[in-house]
Amino acid sequence: MGLQCGIVGLPNVGKSTLFNAISSGKAEAANYPFCTIEPNVGVVTVPDERLDTLEGLVKPQRVVPTIIEFVDIAGLVKGASQGAGLGNKFLANIREVDAIVHVVRCFEDDNIVHVEGKVDPVSDKEIIDAELQLKDLDSVDKKIQRIDKAARVGDAKAKAELEILKLYKTALEAGKSARTVQISPEEAEAAIGDISLMTVKPVIYVANVDEGSLPNGNKYSDALREAVKDEGAEVIVISAGIEAQIAEMEDPEERELFLGEYGLTESGLSKLIKASYKLLGLITYFTAGVKEVRAWTIHRGWKAPQAAGVIHSDFERKFIRAQVMKLPDFAQFKTEAGVREAGKLAVEGKEYVVQDGDIMEFLHSA
Numbered sequence: 475m476g477l478q479c480g481i482v483g484l485p486n487v488g489k490s491t492l493f494n495a496i497s498s499g500k501a502e503a504a505n506y507p508f509c510t511i512e513p514n515v516g517v518v519t520v521p522d523e524r525l526d527t528l529e530g531l532v533k534p535q536r537v538v539p540t541i542i543e544f545v546d547i548a549g550l551v552k553g554a555s556q557g558a559g560l561g562n563k564f565l566a567n568i569r570e571v572d573a574i575v576h577v578v579r580c581f582e583d584d585n586i587v588h589v590e591g592k593v594d595p596v597s598d599k600e601i602i603d604a605e606l607q608l609k610d611l612d613s614v615d616k617k618i619q620r621i622d623k624a625a626r627v628g629d630a631k632a633k634a635e636l637e638i639l640k641l642y643k644t645a646l647e648a649g650k651s652a653r654t655v656q657i658s659p660e661e662a663e664a665a666i667g668d669i670s671l672m673t674v675k676p677v678i679y680v681a682n683v684d685e686g687s688l689p690n691g692n693k694y695s696d697a698l699r700e701a702v703k704d705e706g707a708e709v710i711v712i713s714a715g716i717e718a719q720i721a722e723m724e725d726p727e728e729r730e731l732f733l734g735e736y737g738l739t740e741s742g743l744s745k746l747i748k749a750s751y752k753l754l755g756l757i758t759y760f761t762a763g764v765k766e767v768r769a770w771t772i773h774r775g776w777k778a779p780q781a782a783g784v785i786h787s788d789f790e791r792k793f794i795r796a797q798v799m800k801l802p803d804f805a806q807f808k809t810e811a812g813v814r815e816a817g818k819l820a821v822e823g824k825e826y827v828v829q830d831g832d833i834m835e836f837l838h839s840a
Contacts, residue, residue: 580694712742
């Protein structure tokens, strides 16, 4: 499964600088609003030391890591939900992503204009929230109008959906995001699955600080963290300018020394990937053969047939069983035969819940 994160924020908060630093994309970073006119998509491979271990053991023809796509979405402004700036076009782009990476300016620089005239991360966050909430409210209202007649004449399905839609309407009108509505995933899918609400998506807040505020942040990032503490969101502190310098370094030792100078143990990209996986409840399993060692991303809690379906839908539909090895066992006994002889090779059925780091081989019918 491909993971796609949309990078949003007001103009001139460092979105495109961050995007350029973490991806293979080439978004223009300029000191004026709307320098990103079309959404830019950058593909980032997910670093995983376990792949290196498997490569050393299996010596495959190729190694395929899992990936994340980052979409650099042009800066939104107040009034975007009514079409201001580049509003409607880019609000539509947000609907397509799995998670939102909200970059918030947490640095002062007189040479970089702020579209609202002052550095205020909480206010910036609220502007974006309000525009997305207003657009979602419009979507909810339109669906309510569409099913109201059926609900009034006794359609049980429409009545159930209408009650849930009213919960979303109440929350959005109160300035709360759709993700705050406490209902089951099944109820949510039935009521809003066809209208792609934006504020139901999980959010990672990126506090973009000056290099002097690394690694722990500053008063602006502290204020942002306090403002979102009840949202269940992830907050990470990054300096987009520093990330741009890290991205140019090819020597791992040089990069490690550079990070150490700022008291960092990992890059902002690494933080962002880990936050994305944690927020979305994702894990990785592996397939390992002489032709290919590959990482696969799935949701935590998925059973073996669902995991097999990520490779091919037929694997899920015709699933029989899975052979499962643990990486420490494979590393110790060196080969699948060695793992089997040690009694560490498990044969699992349809109810097996896949664990992070499992090495799996699926058997399915023809």
